[in-house]
Amino acid sequence: MDSSLFLKKSKKKAVFRDKDRLQSGIYGLDPIMEGGFKIHSTNLIGGGAGSGKSIFCMQFLVRGIEDFDEPGLYVSFEEDQKKLLSEFSGFGWNLEKKIRERKLLILNYSPQQVERIVAYGGGTVRDAVESIRAKRIVIDSLTAFTLLHKGELKKRKAMLDLFDRIKSWGCTTLLTQEQEASVDEHLSSPLEFEVDSVILLYYIKQGNVRNRFLEVFKMRDTQHSNKTFPMAITRQKGIIVYSKGKKS
Ligand SMILES: Nc1ncnc2c1ncn2[C@@H]1O[C@H](COP(=O)(O)OP(=O)(O)OP(=O)(O)O)[C@@H](O)[C@H]1O
Ligand SMILES: [Mg+2]
Secondary structure, rough: OHHHHHHHHHHHHOOOOOOOOOOOOEOHHHHHHOOOEEOOOEEEEEEEEOOHHHHHHHHHHHHHHHHOOOOOOEOOOOOHHHHHHHOOHHHHOOOHHHHHHHEEEEEEHHHHHHHHHOOEEEEHHHHHHHOOOEEEEEOOOOOOHHOOOOOHHHHHHHHHHHHHHHEEEEEEEEEEOOOOOOOOOOOHHHHHHHOOOOEEEEEEEEEOOOEEEEEEEEEEOOOOOOOOEEEEEOOOOOOEEEEEOOOO
């Protein structure tokens, strides 16, 4: 299926939806991962600065709202709502309207606040999830949270606690992590062992230009593609993965 056909079909509500998959909203991505993310899974989007992690995550929420009427929660550790709205203003996503209609909620927490949320039962996030009946959650980014803890064991314990909380919210979740990525060699971070899937975004210099690529590195219970595909960020559609070749 080429990416334009995929776009048309995804606009027809739930027609191609496998019951245990949730469509990613990223054009061209679902066909290479058996139809989408596993429902209720926790998924990591990794990549370097400017590789497209935040755009990927917001597009996941926007397409969920527009195509499937699934409300979404965006938990930002680094930027407040105003800054995020201005960052995404080029995509015609109408985020303010979605917020007014209570389909989209943006929360801005410091890593310390998240630590407390995890320790004391996650009430505030659960309230937010329930208040909009969220089906999709984004946590962008986990890097600052992991830096709170010294030593691998403590980091891992904090992550596992956070994941338990996330699971209890009953949504499909994307987490982002900053990681310098080389296509040829990949050293998995401890976080990658805990999550259900890992998608890596690359922004690589080839000659005198940088090109974007995407790879599904891991996805449990899924026969995903093992190729690295070209991708683009466009104003019209956001992120497109050229999984069936690139039209010039
Ligand atoms: N409207 C747009 N049209 C095309 N490309 C865009 C547009 N807006 C941003 N970009 C590209 O996306 C990049 C930023 O993507 P994004 O913010 O998702 O990256 P990130 O991986 O979250 O980065 P960071 O690690 O700094 O948070 C920009 O550097 C630019 O190359
Ligand atoms: Mg970002």
